[in-house]
Amino acid sequence: MSKATPTFSIELFFRALADRTRLRLLNLMSDGEICVCFFTEILDESQPKVSRHLAYLRRAGIVASRREGKWMHYRMQEPAEERARALLRATVDSLRNDPAMQRDRQKLSRLCCSPRLPASLNGAPVPVLNGSVRTTC
């Protein structure tokens, strides 16, 4: 599912990111693939809300999803067009520069390094962070 990349639409792109929750989700994906339960844990938002916003990003062609058993992983998807890719890179770059967004990613980083995950994440596949600017554990 969610394989074909439809022709990029700037309007769709901006509509998709004109929401704080979706910006936070994208920011969390900037270090690599994450499963839904980590999103809900870090954003501290309801699961249906997170899921709805992830579906929005997927329909806009900004992220892609992959199933692994019970878990769904989401990751950023590189647009086909070069300028669109550059725009997405600049977007993520700006996001990573934002203090609130850095706090979210730090929370993710700590969770990934932690020997004991919170109960809500028991058994969940821990994201593998490949961020260039690694936050120390």
Added chain:
Amino acid sequence: MSKATPTFSIELFFRALADRTRLRLLNLMSDGEICVCFFTEILDESQPKVSRHLAYLRRAGIVASRREGKWMHYRMQEPAEERARALLRATVDSLRNDPAMQRDRQKLSRLCCSPRLPASLNGAPVPVLNGSVRTTC
């Protein structure tokens, strides 16, 4: 008026550009300063509508305005932060790559070169285009 550049907000930026009309306005400003009457002529939209959307862009800190007699000129405004500037550049770059947006700019280009402007633009200050990719008249 509209001098101070408030701290850049990514969310505000994306909300401001999550609208087709505002994207078209920004695209038209990518070649240089334009006055309101040219916007309404090219977009073929009502004056209050154009004015409202320009005010929205101004409040978001994306454009700045300048009065010259009866006319108001609008231009893009470079954000203070480097990453924000890069994001705006990438945005405009993507816009200029879009066929519909190219048609708008071509219409502007033709209007500027034309010896006889339409009646609605009589006496209006003709924009000076400084676009890198000049469309021939």
Added chain:
DNA sequence: GCATCACATTCGCTTGGACGAATATGTAAA
């Protein structure tokens, strides 16, 4: 099979934002 877990979707409700129409403001010219 049935239960459970992770996630997706649907359903009303409510709110924000875009719109046309009307009106206000600011400038210049008569």
Added chain:
DNA sequence: TTTACATATTCGTCCAAGCGAATGTGATGC
């Protein structure tokens, strides 16, 4: 100062989109 012109703003309406609550779906385990 009256008029005309360019632009800005306000007002009321309507529609899209976000929300919580409830329910549906797909996978695993017993």
